[in-house]
Amino acid sequence: MLRYYKFSLVFTAACFLAAGWYGWSSTGSFAATAQILWIVFVLSILEISLSFDNAVVNATVLREMDEVWQERFLIWGIAIAVFGMRIIFPIAIVAIAANLGPVEAVTLSLNNPEEYEQIVSSAHIGIAGFGGAFLAMVGLSFFFDADKDVHWIANVERFINRFSSVPAVEIGLLLAAIYGISTMLSEEDALTFLTAGVLGLVTFIGVNAVGAIIEARETRKKAAGEMVRSGLGGFLYLEVLDASFSFDGVIGAFALSNNMIIIALGLSVGAMFVRSMTIHLVRTGTLAQYRYLEHGAFWAIIALGAIMLVSAVVHIPETITGLIGATLIGLSLWWSIRHNRREGTATSVTLADD
Numbered sequence: 001m002l003r004y005y006k007f008s009l010v011f012t013a014a015c016f017l018a019a020g021w022y023g024w025s026s027t028g029s030f031a032a033t034a035q036i037l038w039i040v041f042v043l044s045i046l047e048i049s050l051s052f053d054n055a056v057v058n059a060t061v062l063r064e065m066d067e068v069w070q071e072r073f074l075i076w077g078i079a080i081a082v083f084g085m086r087i088i089f090p091i092a093i094v095a096i097a098a099n100l101g102p103v104e105a106v107t108l109s110l111n112n113p114e115e116y117e118q119i120v121s122s123a124h125i126g127i128a129g130f131g132g133a134f135l136a137m138v139g140l141s142f143f144f145d146a147d148k149d150v151h152w153i154a155n156v157e158r159f160i161n162r163f164s165s166v167p168a169v170e171i172g173l174l175l176a177a178i179y180g181i182s183t184m185l186s187e188e189d190a191l192t193f194l195t196a197g198v199l200g201l202v203t204f205i206g207v208n209a210v211g212a213i214i215e216a217r218e219t220r221k222k223a224a225g226e227m228v229r230s231g232l233g234g235f236l237y238l239e240v241l242d243a244s245f246s247f248d249g250v251i252g253a254f255a256l257s258n259n260m261i262i263i264a265l266g267l268s269v270g271a272m273f274v275r276s277m278t279i280h281l282v283r284t285g286t287l288a289q290y291r292y293l294e295h296g297a298f299w300a301i302i303a304l305g306a307i308m309l310v311s312a313v314v315h316i317p318e319t320i321t322g323l324i325g326a327t328l329i330g331l332s333l334w335w336s337i338r339h340n341r342r343e344g345t346a347t348s349v350t351l352a353d354d
Contacts (some may be wrong), residue, residue, distance in 0.1 A: 110260065
């Protein structure tokens with residue numbers, strides 16, 4: 001198992017060394033440096049706890065992709081996740097919101113972190129609408145699937161599955177939720193939230209449309225059309241999904257620090273471990289071994305999407321978000337292990353009778 005996490009451990013050590021150097025060179029105080037290292041540690045744990053469900057869903061999609069695109073996602077995707085979402089994304093928010101150039105935004109983040117944090121936080125309504133809508137659609141689409149025949153929370157999932165034949169039922173539910181939440185916001189914020197939510201929905205539909213087009217083309221080219229999300233469509237889907245997962249971590253990080261360098265180091269450590277977890281799940285076939293693990297991850301995604309949408313009205317601590325996701329995945333893993341033990345016992349009894 002260690003081989004899957006070796007690079008992440010090395011990367012973690014490098015980030016902590018960088019954090020220690022930055023803390024000492026900028027403060028000259030042992031206590032202040034120790035505090036910076038502690039914040040980086042907490043941020044990395046926060047990111048891992050918020051993103052474990054991301055790793056499970058990534059593995060669900062990656063296992064259906066060919067090895068070439070798997071490698072491309074694991075190499076290019078992590079670069080986009082670490083540098084794009086954890087560093088460039090917050091700077092881009094400030095640049096757009098404050099009408100600044102990229103250099104001015106970086107200068108602001110380093111020289112005036114309080115104002116930088118305020119500008120990023122002011123964009124929360126739009127981020128909550130876009131990210132919440134996209135994640136909610138990812139989760140709802142998994143359960144509103146007419147071909148789904150394995151159920152974890154059986155009564156609830158079977159009830160949902162009854163309506164899977166109704167066209168676009170999940171889209172209707174999401175739009176109703178977005179509208180309902182918008183009525184609790186001011187007129188200006190409501191417009192921002194509605195626009196962002198619709199854009200999140202359109203992005204989900206667009207990315208899936210690209211995947212469907214590529215899938216149809218590959219099906220025509222190959223007699224056995226077993227690849228569901230291979231190629232560019234799957235890559236785009238995973239990148240948008242990872243970006244949506246990153247929103248709450250980036251925004252929540254400002255509760256611990258408003259220093260861009262500290263935030264980037266802490267969240268990058270977490271992002272790297274998500275990559276390692278994804279590789280571990282794909283290479284070992286863990287998802288096939290634990291039949292309800294996917295269900296737990298997609299329930300966690302629905303919970304995260306709902307929390308992001310509701311956070312436009314009420315602040316929900318990131319600790320609670322992480323605990324909900326970890327609890328759902330932990331329960332689904334335990335349920336899977338219990339199922340495997342029961343199946344093993346039943347098989348043993350059958351063989352003994354024979």
